[in-house]
Amino acid sequence: xxxxxxxxxxxxxxxxxxxxxxxxxxxxxxxxxxxxxxxxxxxxxxxxxxxxxxxxxxxxxxxxxxxxxxxxxxxxxxxxxxxxxxxxxxxxxxxxxxxxxxxxxxxxxxxxxxxxxxxxxxxxxxxxxxxxxxxxxxxxxxxxxxxxxxxxxxxxxxxxxxxxxxxxxxxxxxxxxxxxxxxxxxxxxxxxxxxxxxxxxxxxxxxxxxxxxxxxxxxxxxxxxxxxxxxxxxxxxxxxxxxxxxxxxxxxxxxxxxxxxxxxxxxxxxxxxxxx
Amino acid sequence: xxxxxxxxxxxxxxxxxxxxxxxxxxxxxxxxxxxxxxxxxxxxxxxxxxxxxxxxxxxxxxxxxxxxxxxxxxxxxxxxxxxxxxxxxxxxxxxxxxxxxxxxxxxxxxxxxxxxxxxxxxxxxxxxxxxxxxxxxxxxxxxxxxxxxxxxxxxxxxxxxxxxxxxxxxxxxxxxxxxxxxxxxxxxxxxxxxxxxxxxxxxxxxxxxxxxxxxxxxxxxxxxxxxxxxxxxxxxxxxxxxxxxxxxxxxxxxxxxxxxxxxxxxxxxxxx
Numbered sequence: 355x356x357x358x359x360x361x362x363x364x365x366x367x368x369x370x371x372x373x374x375x376x377x378x379x380x381x382x383x384x385x386x387x388x389x390x391x392x393x394x395x396x397x398x399x400x401x402x403x404x405x406x407x408x409x410x411x412x413x414x415x416x417x418x419x420x421x422x423x424x425x426x427x428x429x430x431x432x433x434x435x436x437x438x439x440x441x442x443x444x445x446x447x448x449x450x451x452x453x454x455x456x457x458x459x460x461x462x463x464x465x466x467x468x469x470x471x472x473x474x475x476x477x478x479x480x481x482x483x484x485x486x487x488x489x490x491x492x493x494x495x496x497x498x499x500x501x502x503x504x505x506x507x508x509x510x511x512x513x514x515x516x517x518x519x520x521x522x523x524x525x526x527x528x529x530x531x532x533x534x535x536x537x538x539x540x541x542x543x544x545x546x547x548x549x550x551x552x553x554x555x556x557x558x559x560x561x562x563x564x565x566x567x568x569x570x571x572x573x574x575x576x577x578x579x580x581x582x583x584x585x586x587x588x589x590x591x592x593x594x595x596x597x598x599x600x601x602x603x604x605x606x607x608x609x610x611x612x613x614x615x616x617x618x619x620x621x622x623x624x625x626x627x628x629x630x
Numbered sequence: 631x632x633x634x635x636x637x638x639x640x641x642x643x644x645x646x647x648x649x650x651x652x653x654x655x656x657x658x659x660x661x662x663x664x665x666x667x668x669x670x671x672x673x674x675x676x677x678x679x680x681x682x683x684x685x686x687x688x689x690x691x692x693x694x695x696x697x698x699x700x701x702x703x704x705x706x707x708x709x710x711x712x713x714x715x716x717x718x719x720x721x722x723x724x725x726x727x728x729x730x731x732x733x734x735x736x737x738x739x740x741x742x743x744x745x746x747x748x749x750x751x752x753x754x755x756x757x758x759x760x761x762x763x764x765x766x767x768x769x770x771x772x773x774x775x776x777x778x779x780x781x782x783x784x785x786x787x788x789x790x791x792x793x794x795x796x797x798x799x800x801x802x803x804x805x806x807x808x809x810x811x812x813x814x815x816x817x818x819x820x821x822x823x824x825x826x827x828x829x830x831x832x833x834x835x836x837x838x839x840x841x842x843x844x845x846x847x848x849x850x851x852x853x854x855x856x857x858x859x860x861x862x863x864x865x866x867x868x869x870x871x872x873x874x875x876x877x878x879x880x881x882x883x884x885x886x887x888x889x890x891x892x893x894x895x896x897x898x899x900x901x902x
Contacts, residue, residue, distance in 0.1 A: 367708065374703040374714050381775065382717040384732045385724070391735075471888035475836060476857065476880060479864045479873040562725035564839040565857075569865055580727045584842055587731055595735055602728040613723045621719065624780070625787040 392600040412600035416586075419597065421574050422604060425582035428494060432567075432578055433560045436498040437553055443503050444552075448511030449537055453523070469505035475566050482569055496570045497578065501560065507552055514545040551623030554616065561609050579605045675876070677851050678859045681766055685855055686834035688770045689777065694826055696778040698819070701785030702811070718779040726776065730843035733772050734759075737844070762852035765845050769853050772840050777833060781826045788822040789815075824890075831887040835880060856880050 393408050416422070450456075451463055474481060481500050482491075490496045518541055526536045542549075564580040571577045577585070583605045587598050603610075613620055700718050704711060721729060737759050759765050792815065800810040838858045841847055847854030847862065854862075857880060864873030 367706070370703055370706055371708050373699075374706075374708055375710075377700065377703070378714050378717040381721065381779065384729065384736065384775075385720060387735075388732045468888075471832065471884050472881060473832075473836065476884065477877065478861065479870050479877055482865075483870070558723055562723075562727075564725065564727045564842070565861065568842070569861070580725050580839075583725075583731070584727050587843070598731055599735070602731045606724045606728045609723055609725070610720075613720070617716065620723070621715070621783060624722075624783045 388599045388603055391596055392603050395596065412596045413604065416597045416601040416604065420582060420586040420601070422579075422582065422601070424574055425577055425579045428576060429561060429578040429580075432494050432497055433557050435494065436501055436560050437556050439498070439502040440504050440507055440556060441549065441553075444507030444511050445537065445542065447503070447508045448515055449541065451508065452512045452515035466505045466508055469503075470509070474500035475563070478566060478569055481566075485570055492571050492573055492576050494576050497567045497576070498560075500566070504556070507556075510548055510552055511545060514548045515541055518544055550619060554620055554623045558609060558613075558620075674851055674854075674859065678854045678856055679879070681852070681854060682835065682856045684766060685770055685773070686831065688767075689773045689834050690827065690830045692770075693774045693777040693781060694823065694830060696774065697781035697826065698785055698816075698823075700778060700782040701789055702815075704782065705786060705789045718782055720779070721776045722780040726837070726839035727843060729776065730772065730840040733768075733840070734843055737768055759845050759853075762849055765849060765853040769840060769844055772844070773834075773837055776837075776840075777830065781830070784822050784826055785819060788819050792818055828887055828890055831890070832884060835883050835887075856883075 392412050393410070395409050395411060447466075451459070451466075477500075485491050485496045485499070490499075522540050523536060526540050531539065562580060563578075564584070567578050568581045568584070571581060574582075583601055586601055704715050704718070708714065759768055796814060797810060800814055805813075835856060838855055838861070841853065841855065841858045845853040847858050851859075856876065860873050860876045860880065863876060864870050
């Protein structure tokens with residue numbers, strides 16, 4: 355643990371502790387509430403009793419009420435597909451930007467960076483028409499396509515590749531390795547932690563993404579979890595909160611679990627993502 | 631690929647903003663500045679724009695200052711630090727759409743959690759999301775809750791770069807705690823604040839997921855935001871030409887944010 359500055363010691367601490375925990379309670383209240391409701395039968399949704407019997411019935415009901423299994427498959431497929439293509443494309447592009455000189459390199463890089471501001475989620479109207487033109491509306495591919503060339507990934511990897519000393523490159527070339535071999539055996543292993551960080555950010559972003567998938571999909575065959583959840587909770591179910599919270603938890607469950615397991619890496623990856 | 635999904639659509643948006651979408655397969659018709667004229671007269675557009683500006687001017691300062699406070703607290707070596715960090719950060723990882731479901735319950739009239747608390751305190755009921763006065767602010771609260779923990783991470787990273795010896799020196803000089811934070815720590819966090827500010831601005835114009843669950847922009851567009859209005863115009867009324875015109879307005883705001891970003895980058899070079 356790093357040293358603490360002296361202003362954070364002494365009596366001020368009592369105040370700090372109170373403030374910190376009040377805020378933490380406030381911040382986790384929605385989630386705690388959802389967990390409570392999901393694991394108890396509906397009559398306890400608005401009526402809190404410490405020893406109310408636990409039940410898994412809500413999950414069973416929610417699971418049966420909508421094709422969540424299909425949604426899960428779709429989401430996992432989507433997230434994996436995007437990540438794999440992103441990693442390949444960004445690696446190649448970043449390598450080109452980091453190690454080669456070509457005409458208009460500066461302009462091209464600036465054009466790439468523009469995507470950091472104008473993300474695909476904003477250009478929904480045009481992107482929708484593009485998808486219509488190539489005839490892949492309502493497919494997992496159409497959800498992922500606009501995100502596959504990620505400016506953020508290119509930028510992050512370019513920074514990493516730039517810090518690789520030229521000597522390593524040359525040494526590998528002397529050994530007779532081709533460009534792609536060098537990339538694969540020298541650069542990629544050195545960027546391992548950046549890859550991990552990027553993967554975590556990408557997975558959580560696309561697992562949670564909603565607006566664009568909502569627009570391009572309209573059948574169970576391609577809908578990811580987030581869209582499925584919305585369709586599920588907005589159809590008039592007589593608003594059964596217990597079931598909705600159960601569905602909500604199911605949707606975010608895997609990500610939440612992953613977050614708890616990889617907490618350190620998650621936080622660090624977001625930090626790294628911020629240091630541009 | 632970036633060309634295909636960022637630049638090409640951005641330019642095309644500009645072009646189609648001059649057209650009126652053809653109904654039922656008919657070719658679109660060139661209407662020149664008609665969409666823009668309509669934009670100026672569109673009362674809903676102005677209302678939505680105003681909402682978005684209110685949304686931005688509430689969420690940005692609130693989430694940034696909360697993030698800063700959270701980072702101070704989490705960096706102070708308090709007991710249970712890991713748990714504190716966890717509870718602040720968790721909202722960031724959850725899908726907005728899922729989170730909105732939970733908040734929907736909080737806001738529900740009659741038996742929602744907020745209402746139960748109010749009734750317990752002896753107030754009369756309020757329809758939080760159903761009233762034009764409160765709907766937008768309910769949406770803002772969710773956005774702040776979601777964003778603050780995310781920005782906290784960046785502040786935390788920056789705080790850990792500040793050597794504790796600075797605090798010791800300030801203390802020896804007899805500076806108060808408040809003075810130390812105001813004159814030493816917060817200025818040192820400036821580059822981070824600028825970075826977070828740009829992100830918060832972009833977020834304020836991009837974040838709409840919770841509207842789908844909470845209010846659908848209502849009542850009477852009281853809580854609608856620009857991107858949500860674009861969605862409605864283009865995909866509910868299928869007026870893609872006008873949708874494109876609206877998208878241009880949105881791009882204008884994002885462009886402003888990016889100009890700011892480049893300003894930030896310039897400044898950062900000076901810092902090093």
